[in-house]
Amino acid sequence: MPRSTQGFDLTDLQIPPLEHIAVTDASIGILKESISPKKMAFKRFMHHHAAVVCTVVLAFIVVFVALAPITTRYGVNESIFKAEAGIPNQNLAPRAAAWFGTDANGRDLYSRMIYGAQISLLIGLFTAIVSVALGTLVGAYAGLKGGKIDDVLMRVTDIFLALPLLVVLVIVRGALKNVDWVVAIMGDPGSVRFLVILLSVIGWMGVARLVRGQVKQLKEREFIEAARAVGASTTRIMFRHLLPNAVGQIMVALTFAIVGAITAEATLSFFGFGPDAGSGLTSLGLLIRDSKKAVPPGYWWLVVYPCGLLILISLCINFIGDGLRDAVDPKMLQDS
Amino acid sequence: MFRFILRRVLWMIPTLLLLTFVVYCALRLATNPLASYARSNPRIAKQPEKMQQYIETNGLWDGFGGYVRGYFHWLRGFLTGNWQPSIKGSRPVWPNLKQALINTVRLGIVASMVAIPIGLAFGVFAALKPGKLRDSAVNTGALIGFSVQPFISAVLLQLTFAVLWSKWFGSPLLPTSGMYPPGHEGFDPVLMLKYMTLPIIVVSIQTIAAYSRYMRASLLDVLSSDYLRTAKSKGISDRRVLIRHALRNALVPIVTLAALDVGSIVGGLIITEAIFEYPGMGKFFLTASANGDFPELMPWMVIVTTSVIVFNLLADLSYAALDPRIRLD
Amino acid sequence: MTTVPALSIRDLNVTFKTLLGQVQAVRGVSLDVAPGEVLGVVGESGSGKSVSFLAVMGLLPKSARITGSAVVAETELIGASNKTMRKARGAKIAMIFQDPLSALNPVQRVGHQIVEMIQAHQSVSKADAMSRAVELLDIVGIPQPKDRARQYAHEFSGGMRQRVMIAMAIANDPLMLIADEPTTALDVTVQAQILEVLERIRRDLGTAVVLITHDLGVVARIADRVQVMYAGRIVERSEVVALFEHPTHPYTQGLMQSLPGPTRERLHPIPGAPPNMLRPPSGCAFAARCPHSIPACSLEIPELRPIRGSESACIRAEELQEVLS
Ligand SMILES: Nc1ncnc2c1ncn2[C@@H]1O[C@H](COP(=O)(O)OP(=O)(O)OP(=O)(O)O)[C@@H](O)[C@H]1O
Ligand SMILES: [Mg+2]
Numbered sequence: 003m004p005r006s007t008q009g010f011d012l013t014d015l016q017i018p019p020l021e022h023i024a025v026t027d028a029s030i031g032i033l034k035e036s037i038s039p040k041k042m043a044f045k046r047f048m049h050h051h052a053a054v055v056c057t058v059v060l061a062f063i064v065v066f067v068a069l070a071p072i073t074t075r076y077g078v079n080e081s082i083f084k085a086e087a088g089i090p091n092q093n094l095a096p097r098a099a100a101w102f103g104t105d106a107n108g109r110d111l112y113s114r115m116i117y118g119a120q121i122s123l124l125i126g127l128f129t130a131i132v133s134v135a136l137g138t139l140v141g142a143y144a145g146l147k148g149g150k151i152d153d154v155l156m157r158v159t160d161i162f163l164a165l166p167l168l169v170v171l172v173i174v175r176g177a178l179k180n181v182d183w184v185v186a187i188m189g190d191p192g193s194v195r196f197l198v199i200l201l202s203v204i205g206w207m208g209v210a211r212l213v214r215g216q217v218k219q220l221k222e223r224e225f226i227e228a229a230r231a232v233g234a235s236t237t238r239i240m241f242r243h244l245l246p247n248a249v250g251q252i253m254v255a256l257t258f259a260i261v262g263a264i265t266a267e268a269t270l271s272f273f274g275f276g277p278d279a280g281s282g283l284t285s286l287g288l289l290i291r292d293s294k295k296a297v298p299p300g301y302w303w304l305v306v307y308p309c310g311l312l313i314l315i316s317l318c319i320n321f322i323g324d325g326l327r328d329a330v331d332p333k334m335l336q337d338s
Numbered sequence: 339m340f341r342f343i344l345r346r347v348l349w350m351i352p353t354l355l356l357l358t359f360v361v362y363c364a365l366r367l368a369t370n371p372l373a374s375y376a377r378s379n380p381r382i383a384k385q386p387e388k389m390q391q392y393i394e395t396n397g398l399w400d401g402f403g404g405y406v407r408g409y410f411h412w413l414r415g416f417l418t419g420n421w422q423p424s425i426k427g428s429r430p431v432w433p434n435l436k437q438a439l440i441n442t443v444r445l446g447i448v449a450s451m452v453a454i455p456i457g458l459a460f461g462v463f464a465a466l467k468p469g470k471l472r473d474s475a476v477n478t479g480a481l482i483g484f485s486v487q488p489f490i491s492a493v494l495l496q497l498t499f500a501v502l503w504s505k506w507f508g509s510p511l512l513p514t515s516g517m518y519p520p521g522h523e524g525f526d527p528v529l530m531l532k533y534m535t536l537p538i539i540v541v542s543i544q545t546i547a548a549y550s551r552y553m554r555a556s557l558l559d560v561l562s563s564d565y566l567r568t569a570k571s572k573g574i575s576d577r578r579v580l581i582r583h584a585l586r587n588a589l590v591p592i593v594t595l596a597a598l599d600v601g602s603i604v605g606g607l608i609i610t611e612a613i614f615e616y617p618g619m620g621k622f623f624l625t626a627s628a629n630g631d632f633p634e635l636m637p638w639m640v641i642v643t644t645s646v647i648v649f650n651l652l653a654d655l656s657y658a659a660l661d662p663r664i665r666l667d
Numbered sequence: 668m669t670t671v672p673a674l675s676i677r678d679l680n681v682t683f684k685t686l687l688g689q690v691q692a693v694r695g696v697s698l699d700v701a702p703g704e705v706l707g708v709v710g711e712s713g714s715g716k717s718v719s720f721l722a723v724m725g726l727l728p729k730s731a732r733i734t735g736s737a738v739v740a741e742t743e744l745i746g747a748s749n750k751t752m753r754k755a756r757g758a759k760i761a762m763i764f765q766d767p768l769s770a771l772n773p774v775q776r777v778g779h780q781i782v783e784m785i786q787a788h789q790s791v792s793k794a795d796a797m798s799r800a801v802e803l804l805d806i807v808g809i810p811q812p813k814d815r816a817r818q819y820a821h822e823f824s825g826g827m828r829q830r831v832m833i834a835m836a837i838a839n840d841p842l843m844l845i846a847d848e849p850t851t852a853l854d855v856t857v858q859a860q861i862l863e864v865l866e867r868i869r870r871d872l873g874t875a876v877v878l879i880t881h882d883l884g885v886v887a888r889i890a891d892r893v894q895v896m897y898a899g900r901i902v903e904r905s906e907v908v909a910l911f912e913h914p915t916h917p918y919t920q921g922l923m924q925s926l927p928g929p930t931r932e933r934l935h936p937i938p939g940a941p942p943n944m945l946r947p948p949s950g951c952a953f954a955a956r957c958p959h960s961i962p963a964c965s966l967e968i969p970e971l972r973p974i975r976g977s978e979s980a981c982i983r984a985e986e987l988q989e990v991l992s
Binding site: 563564567569570571572573574576582661662663 | 725753762771775788819832835
C-alpha cells in the first residue's frame with residue numbers, strides 16, 4: 003500500500019542518504035584532499051558488505067543465466083521422459099531427473115527458471131535503460147529550464163505516480179493495444195517488445211523526478227553558473243556539466259529501475275497481462291502465475307523455487323542500489 | 339488558511355474534470371464498451387438498430403469529437419445519479435461498488451494501523467544506533483520486505499498456512515479466501531478478522547519495510563540537526579530530547595507520507611485482494627476489466643483518483659498544521 | 668590569576684574515527700578562562716576551535732574519542748556521567764552557535780524553548796518560567812518580548828534569532844558562555860549589536876565568554892585575551908593588544924596579513940593548506956607553510972612557552988621578534 007510497493011516508484015526510495023559511517027560533513031575537508039570522490043564512493047560501496055555480497059551473487063546468477071543452453075538441462079517447452087512414454091512426468095517432486103521438479107505439463111522447472119530469469123532480466127535491463135535515458139533527458143531539461151515545463155512535468159508525474167501502478171499499466175496497456183499504429187510500433191501485445199515499451203512509458207517518470215531534483219541542486223553550484231556566464235547553451239550545460247555530475251544518482255536510479263521493471267513484469271504476468279506464454283518463452287512472472295495454480299494441490303516446489311528466485315534477484319539488486327546510494331551520498335556531492 | 343483550502347478545493351474541480359476526461363478516453367479505448375456489450379448480449383448484437391440505440395443512450399460515439407461529447411454525456415449521467423448499468427448482467431453499479439469500497443477501506447485501515455506503528459518503531463530502533471548491528475538488521479529486513487512482492491508473499495502464505503498446514507496438522511490454520519465463509523450472513527468482527535489476517539500480513543510486509551526506512555531517515559536527519567544539539571546543550575534529559583525534539587520533528591514528514599498513502603489505499607490493494615478473493619475495490623477492478631465493463635470501471639476510477647487528490651490536499655494541510663514554517667496561501 | 672577559573676582545560680585531545688583512519692582534531696589543548704573574561708579563539712577553518720569546546724560540552728558524535736580534563740565550577744566534564752553532564756550543561760556552561768536559525772527548534776515557540784531551559788535547572792512553575800523568559804528576551808534587547816515569545820524562530824530576523832539564543836544561554840546564569848562564531852552568519856551592523864549584547868552580559872552578569880571567530884576585528888573589539896589555534900593546537904596566546912602589536916608566532920602574523928584590516932589594502936593569504944589531520948606532521952604543524960622555518964622546526968612538537976608577556980609555540984620566537992612585529 004505504500005506507494006513504493008508498486009515497483010516503479012523510485013521517488014519514495016529517495017529518502018535522504020543513509021549515512022552510517024562516521025564520515026561527517028566536517029571531515030570532508032580532509033577527505034577531499036587525500037582521495038578522489040570516485041575512489042571514496044568505491045570505498046564506501048565496499049564498506050556496505052551486503053551490497054558487495056549481493057553484487058557477487060547477482061553476477062553469478064547473470065552468468066549462469068546468460069549461458070542458458072549450457073546450464074539448462076531441457077528446453078523451455080520440452081517435457082522430460084518423452085522417449086519412455088508411459089512414465090508420468092507431470093507435477094513430479096524434485097528428483098535427480100528434475101532437480102526442482104516438473105510442472106503441470108511435465109517440463110523441468112529448473113531449466114524453465116533459467117529461461118524465465120533470462121527473459122525477466124532482459125526485460126528489466128531494457129526497460130531500465132529506456133526509462134532512465136528518457137527520464138534523465140526530460141528530468142534534466144525540466145530541472146534546468148524550470149518554469150512552466152517543470153510545473154507541468156511535476157503535475158503530470160505527481161498524478162501518475164499516485165495512482166496504483168497496476169491500474170495504470172492495465173489501462174494503458176488496454177488502450178495502446180487497441181490503437182493500430184501503436185501496435186505497429188510496439189509489436190504484438192503479447193510480445194516482450196510491447197511489454198518493455200509499456201513499462202518504459204510509465205517508468206521514465208520516477209527517474210525524471212529524481213534527476214530533476216538532482217539537477218536543481220547542481221544548478222545552484224558555481225561551476226554551472228560559470229558555464230552559464232560564459233554563454234554555454236542549455237544543451238551543452240546539460241551534457242557537459244550536469245549529467246556527468248549526476249552520474250552517481252543516475253546509476254542508482256538505473257539499479258532501482260531494473261528491480262522496478264522486473265517486479266512490474268512479474269505482477270503483470272501474474273495477472274495475465276504479461277508476455278504470451280504460448281510463444282515459447284517464459285518469465286519469472288509467468289512461472290509464479292503457474293505457482294498460484296500449484297498452491298491448492300500443494301505442489302510446493304512449483305511455488306517455492308520460482309518465488310525464491312524472484313526474491314533473491316530483487317533482493318540482490320535492491321541491496322546493490324542501497325550500497326550505491328550510500329556510496330554516492332548527495333551530501334558528499336554537494337560539498338565536494 | 340480557510341482561503342487556501344477553498345482555493346485548493348476549487349482547483350480540484352478542473353483537475354478532476356481533466357483527469358476524468360483522460361481516464362474516460364483511455365478506458366473507452368481500452369475496454370471498447372460497445373464490443374463488450376455485443377459480447378455479453380449476442381442476440382442484441384445482431385440487431386443494428388438496438389446497437390445504435392445503445393450507442394445513443396450511453397454516448398459511445400466515435401472519433402475525438404465523439405469522445406468529447408460522450409464524456410459530457412457520461413458526466414451528466416454521473417452527476418445526476420443516472421449511472422449506466424453494468425454491461426455484464428445489467429446491474430446497478432453503485433451498490434456493489436459501495437460495498438467494495440467499504441471492504442477495502444476496512445482492510446486498508448486495519449493493515450495501516452497495525453503496520454505503520456510497527457514500521458515506525460523499527461525505524462526509531464535503527465536510527466538510535468546508526469551503523470550498529472540493529473541498524474543493519476533493520477535495513478536488511480526492510481530490503482527483504484521490499485523484495486517480497488505482495489503476490490509472492492500471498493502465494494507463499496497460502497501454501498504454508500492453508501495447504502501444507504492442513505497436510506501436517508489436519509486442518510488449515512487460517513482461511514485463505516474471501517471475507518467470510520461462503521454463505522455467511524451479517525457482520526461478525528472476529529470471524530472477519532480471522533479472514534483478514536493473511537491479507538493484512540501481506541500488506542504489512544511492504545508497509546513496515548517502507549515506514550521503517552522513512553522513519554529511520556527522517557529521525558537521522560533530525561538527530562544530526564543543529565537544533566537537536568541545542569536541545570542537548572540545555573541539560574534536559576535524553577528522553578525529553580528524544581521525545582520532545584527528535585521524534586516530534588521527525589514525525590512531520592511521516593504524517594504527510596501517511597496521508598498520501600492512506601489516499602492510495604482505495605485503489606492500491608488490488609494484488610492482495612485478488613489473491614485472497616477479498617471482495618474489495620481491487621477485485622472489483624479486475625473483474626470489471628476482464629469483462630471490459632466500462633460503466634463499472636469509470637466510477638471506480640473516479641473514486642480512486644478523487645481519493646488520491648483529496649488526500650494530497652490533506653497531506654498538505656497536515657504538513658502546515660505540524661510545521662509552522664509552512665504557510666498556506 | 669588567583670581566582671578560580673570559570674573554565675579550566677588541561678591537555679584536551681580529540682580524535683575521530685573515520686573510514687580513512689583517525690582524524691586528530693584537537694591535540695593537547697590547555698587553557699584557563701577567568702570569571703568575567705572574554706577569551707577570543709581564532710584560527711583557520713578546521714583548526715579544531717569548535718571541536719575543542721563541543722568536546723567540553725559533551726556534544727560531539729559518538730565517533731569522537733576525548734581525553735584530558737575540563738573543569739567548570741569544580742565539576743569535571745570530560746568523561747562525566749550523564750547526570751553530572753546534564754546538571755552542568757545549560758546551568759554552569761552554555762553555548763550558542765553560528766547559525767541561529769538552524770540552532771532553534773523550528774516547530775517550538777521561542778518562549779517555550781527558553782522555558783524548557785529554565786525548567787531544566789530551576790524548579791519554577793511554567794508561568795513563572797515564562798515571565799522570566801520574557802524578561803530575558805527584554806535583557807537581550809528584543810522589543811515587545813511578550814509577543815515575540817509566542818513566535819517561531821523563522822519569524823525572527825537573523826540578529827534577533829541570535830539574541831534569542833543568547834537569552835536562552837544566559838537563562839540559568841551560567842559561569843561560562845561559549846559562543847561559536849555567533850556573528851559569522853550576520854551582516855556587519857547586526858554583528859556589532861550582538862557583540863554589544865555579549866559585552867553587556869559579561870559586564871552585568873559577570874559571565875565568562877569564549878568567543879570563537881574568524882574575524883580578528885571582532886576579537887580586537889571585545890576580547891581580553893586571544894588564543895590562536897592551528898592544526899588542533901594552540902600556537903599563541905596573549906593579551907589582545909599585545910597580539911596585534913607584536914605577534915610571537917609566524918602563523919599569527921600570516922593570519923593577520925591574510926585578513927582585511929583598516930591599514931592594509933592588499934591581502935596576503937598564507938600559501939599552502941593546513942596539514943592532513945589523519946597524519947599530522949611530527950614537528951611544528953605550521954613548518955611546511957612557514958617562511959621562517961628551519962630544519963629544527965620539524966623535529967618535535969613545540970610547546971607553548973612564555974615570551975615577552977605572551978605565550979608562543981614557536982621555537983624561534985625570540986630570534987624572530989623583530990621580523991614578526
Ligand atoms: N564528526 C567528525 N568526524 C570526523 N572529523 C571531524 C568531525 N568533526 C570535526 N572533524 C574534524 O576536526 C577538525 C576540526 O574541526 P573544527 O570544526 O573544530 O574546526 P573549526 O576550527 O571550528 O573550523 P571552522 O572555522 O570551519 O568552524 C577538522 O579537521 C574536521 O575535519
Ligand atoms: Mg567551527
